[in-house]
Amino acid sequence: MILDHIGIAVANLDQAKAMYEKILQTPAYHEETINSQGVRVAFFKTGDDSKIELLEGLTVESPISKYIERKGEGIHHVAYLVEDIKAEIERMKAAGFHPLQEEPKIGAGNKLVFFFHPKSTGGVLTELCQKIKE
Numbered sequence: 001m002i003l004d005h006i007g008i009a010v011a012n013l014d015q016a017k018a019m020y021e022k023i024l025q026t027p028a029y030h031e032e033t034i035n036s037q038g039v040r041v042a043f044f045k046t047g048d049d050s051k052i053e054l055l056e057g058l059t060v061e062s063p064i065s066k067y068i069e070r071k072g073e074g075i076h077h078v079a080y081l082v083e084d085i086k087a088e089i090e091r092m093k094a095a096g097f098h099p100l101q102e103e104p105k106i107g108a109g110n111k112l113v114f115f116f117h118p119k120s121t122g123g124v125l126t127e128l129c130q131k132i133k134e
């Protein structure tokens, strides 16, 4: 598995974007609102394939807003790029990791995404993602 991105929960996407532009010295290359997940996201390239994903909740009910309420802003998840997400999900489940959903969902950047519960992965919410083949 390849490290694809680190997801960071932010209270204000525009402010966080401005800060990361200063840190990384590059503008966000992609922004997207994902209504099904209740988030607005911005991506920064940090190498050929690795990225930083900033996530802002769209409403107070959004999982990101609830996360910030409990834990404050900061690192929210780590995402790995896989070739065959269904096979990797089955492998991870068989190894005893607890899925947070039944099926992969369409996430940011035209990818299928799937999450494992941080209680089963040493405190780190773990995302698998796979590029959707066209």
Ligand code: CO
Pocket: 005, 007, 053, 077, 079, 127
């Ligand atoms: Co992500």
